[in-house]
Amino acid sequence: MASEAGTSTPDRPAPDSGAVTDEATPDHDPTAPAHGHPTEAAYVKVALFLAAVTALEVAVYYVPALEGVLVPILLACGLIKFVMVVAVFMHLRFESRIFRRLFVLGVLLALFVYTIVLTTFDVWSR
Numbered sequence: 468m469a470s471e472a473g474t475s476t477p478d479r480p481a482p483d484s485g486a487v488t489d490e491a492t493p494d495h496d497p498t499a500p501a502h503g504h505p506t507e508a509a510y511v512k513v514a515l516f517l518a519a520v521t522a523l524e525v526a527v528y529y530v531p532a533l534e535g536v537l538v539p540i541l542l543a544c545g546l547i548k549f550v551m552v553v554a555v556f557m558h559l560r561f562e563s564r565i566f567r568r569l570f571v572l573g574v575l576l577a578l579f580v581y582t583i584v585l586t587t588f589d590v591w592s593r
Contacts, residue, residue, distance in 0.1 A: 504558070509555075510555070510556075513551060513556075516551065517548055517551060520547055520548050521544075523544060524544045527540050527544075
């Protein structure tokens, strides 16, 4: 469509007006930052690593000598698995820093609220 000034009006908003278009993807935009996502083999390696950590958790649970340090070991294994899943499967390594900061802020807020709730119910004094 041509307007009266002789310029054409686009059928969709221009990319700089904040609209999400297919031109903004790395395949179409040569100025977009290039990054390589993990290959299928890398995903399989991460899955095997997560399975090994899970097997370690199960094995640690059945060792009577580790009963005194069971909770810290399981928390550490859980933290390792959490970080791996977030870093690899959620692709936060490849995203903007703002997404990582928002995610970390959400996790910290959840931990803070969880601690407040446990304190309210006197869990720490038992």
